[in-house]
Amino acid sequence: MSVPNAAGWRPEPGEAGQGSPVMQTASGDRGLMLEEPLIFELGRPGTCGVDFDGLGDEPTGQPVAGLARFLRAEPPALPGLTEPEAVRHYTRLSRQNYAIDLGPFPLGSCTMKHNPRLNEKMARLPGFADVHPLQPQQTVRGAIGVIVELAQWLVTLTGMHSVAMTPKAGAHGELCGLLCIRAALEARGDAREVILVPESAHGTNPATAAFAGYRVENIPATPDGRVDLAALKSRLGPDVAAVMITNPNTCGLFERDMKTISDAVHAVGALVYCDGANFNAIVGRVRPGDLGIDAMHINLHKTFSTPHGGGGPGSGPVVLSEALTPFAPLPFAQAMADGTVRLIEEEDAPTDHPQTFGRMAAFHGQMGMFTRALTYILSHGADGLRQVAEDAVLNANYVLRSLDDVLDAPFGKSGPCMHEALFSDADHGLGGLPEGFTTLDIAKGLIDEGFHPMTVYFPLVVHGAMLVEPTETESKAGLDRFITAMRSLAARARNADPSLKSAPHLAPRRRLDETQAARKPVLAWQG
Numbered sequence: 445m446s447v448p449n450a451a452g453w454r455p456e457p458g459e460a461g462q463g464s465p466v467m468q469t470a471s472g473d474r475g476l477m478l479e480e481p482l483i484f485e486l487g488r489p490g491t492c493g494v495d496f497d498g499l500g501d502e503p504t505g506q507p508v509a510g511l512a513r514f515l516r517a518e519p520p521a522l523p524g525l526t527e528p529e530a531v532r533h534y535t536r537l538s539r540q541n542y543a544i545d546l547g548p549f550p551l552g553s554c555t556m557k558h559n560p561r562l563n564e565k566m567a568r569l570p571g572f573a574d575v576h577p578l579q580p581q582q583t584v585r586g587a588i589g590v591i592v593e594l595a596q597w598l599v600t601l602t603g604m605h606s607v608a609m610t611p612k613a614g615a616h617g618e619l620c621g622l623l624c625i626r627a628a629l630e631a632r633g634d635a636r637e638v639i640l641v642p643e644s645a646h647g648t649n650p651a652t653a654a655f656a657g658y659r660v661e662n663i664p665a666t667p668d669g670r671v672d673l674a675a676l677k678s679r680l681g682p683d684v685a686a687v688m689i690t691n692p693n694t695c696g697l698f699e700r701d702m703k704t705i706s707d708a709v710h711a712v713g714a715l716v717y718c719d720g721a722n723f724n725a726i727v728g729r730v731r732p733g734d735l736g737i738d739a740m741h742i743n744l745h746k747t748f749s750t751p752h753g754g755g756g757p758g759s760g761p762v763v764l765s766e767a768l769t770p771f772a773p774l775p776f777a778q779a780m781a782d783g784t785v786r787l788i789e790e791e792d793a794p795t796d797h798p799q800t801f802g803r804m805a806a807f808h809g810q811m812g813m814f815t816r817a818l819t820y821i822l823s824h825g826a827d828g829l830r831q832v833a834e835d836a837v838l839n840a841n842y843v844l845r846s847l848d849d850v851l852d853a854p855f856g857k858s859g860p861c862m863h864e865a866l867f868s869d870a871d872h873g874l875g876g877l878p879e880g881f882t883t884l885d886i887a888k889g890l891i892d893e894g895f896h897p898m899t900v901y902f903p904l905v906v907h908g909a910m911l912v913e914p915t916e917t918e919s920k921a922g923l924d925r926f927i928t929a930m931r932s933l934a935a936r937a938r939n940a941d942p943s944l945k946s947a948p949h950l951a952p953r954r955r956l957d958e959t960q961a962a963r964k965p966v967l968a969w970q971g
């Protein structure tokens with residue numbers, strides 16, 4: 445039996461490094477890897493970061509003048525820490541975190557690219573950061589100008605007709621698009637019930653369709669990882685409201701038949717929703733409007749480099765075709781004949797926009813995200829944005845070709861990928877993961893190598909999927925370090941290295957029971 449150290453950490457039998465003096469310390473810290481208990485375990489009753497007159501360890505029992513009825517019967521259940529203890533607690537925890545500012549974040553489908561500091565500087569300008577949502581509009585002309593200018597870029601880059609700026613994230617944008625589609629169908633007295641979603645879709649797509657009240661039906665994928673066009677066409681009919689297609693898709697492939705799909709969908713009176721979360725791979729190269737798409741959300745936190753969930757809601761504007769524009773939620777921006785963009789507001793609705801389905805959110809949307817996205821767009825320019833897409837695709841193909849001799853690349857034979865490289869846990873004798881080793885082992889091994897793991901077990905159409913999205917902001921040297929780590933892990937699997945099965949060994953926490961964590965989460969501290 446090994447002995448737990450001060451922090452309760454104990455090496456497991458057979459664990460790599462067991463018995464090594466660096467693995468056990470009296471403090472629980474391991475060098476600069478600092479152990480940290482929960483804040484409730486740290487605190488002591490009666491300790492406080494500030495002095496309150498008349499409040500000590502013991503309540504004085506004397507009501508403060510005028511506040512008697514608010515006096516607590518018992519002290520609040522707050523952890524008692526001094527200011528430096530509180531600061532250290534959160535700083536220590538932050539060091540156990542992984543961030544895009546520390547290293548690559550190769551999470552496929554998430555586009556975890558660098559957030560340029562210039563974006564942050566612009567978003568913090570008081571004229572944008574300090575505006576109040578209830579301020580009279582004539583006092584915030586500059587902020588409104590940013591929204592209109594960003595809208596103009598989004599409409600231009602996508603070749604669409606209008607853009608609803610208020611949705612707060614990709615999934616919220618999907619809902620916005622489907623509500624437009626529903627409104628358009630209802631306006632022609634044609635309520636339809638079914639939305640077709642390919643097997644490889646992001647989980648938000650079927651969830652959104654069901655949330656919007658539709659019945660979801662799956663469309664299978666072909667062996668080369670694309671939508672099965674024949675299966676899609678044979679399912680189209682008068683009950684189909686829309687098809688939701690991700691392009692590039694979650695296998696990292698461009699749906700080459702997109703225009704044919706859109707034409708077939710329109711021919712039966714249905715509409716085309718495109719999940720545009722992967723727009724990063726085609727921005728400046730392809731205009732979704734030219735592919736017959738009716739609605740598409742754009743994740744500003746992916747393609748346009750705003751932080752993911754950074755301190756509040758994100759932003760997922762939805763671009764709309766001419767057919768769907770009359771139903772757009774308020775406020776929204778519409779392209780005019782002279783090439784400018786006009787913001788249509790609530791007060792314009794009765795005359796100019798009577799068929800709107802309503803609102804997606806209060807006010808105008810996420811100002812902080814708009815400012816960051818527009819900064820990113822203006823600092824790249826049109827040619828720079830095209831280069832973003834090209835470099836993202838180049839980086840993903842570099843990863844694909846640097847690993848496809850040691851890992852199975854299910855669609856690697858059929859040509860280059862787009863912005864993400866997809867591998868599986870298949871064993872092909874000379875390459876791939878041998879019996880007994882899984883995608884999870886590679887992902888956990890990556891943590892020991894100092895990388896955030898790639899997306900695993902998604903998309904579901906590939907067994908033991910590993911979806912690597914390097915993004916364009918990784919240098920060749922950075923990619924080479926990642927590739928070296930991945931090749932080493934694949935070799936350890938082929939050599940049946942048992943320590944890989946129990947990785948990570950060098951992280952603050954060991955391999956967790958993820959099934960239990962998902963099924964029986966303990967979300968509150970149980971002192």
Ligand SMILES: *Cc1c(COP(=O)(O)O)cnc(C)c1O
Nearest residue numbers: 553554613614615646648719721
């Ligand atoms: C990220 C993503 C979404 C959802 O976007 P959120 O902003 O997280 O709601 C939808 N589809 C795909 C393909 C994505 O990658």
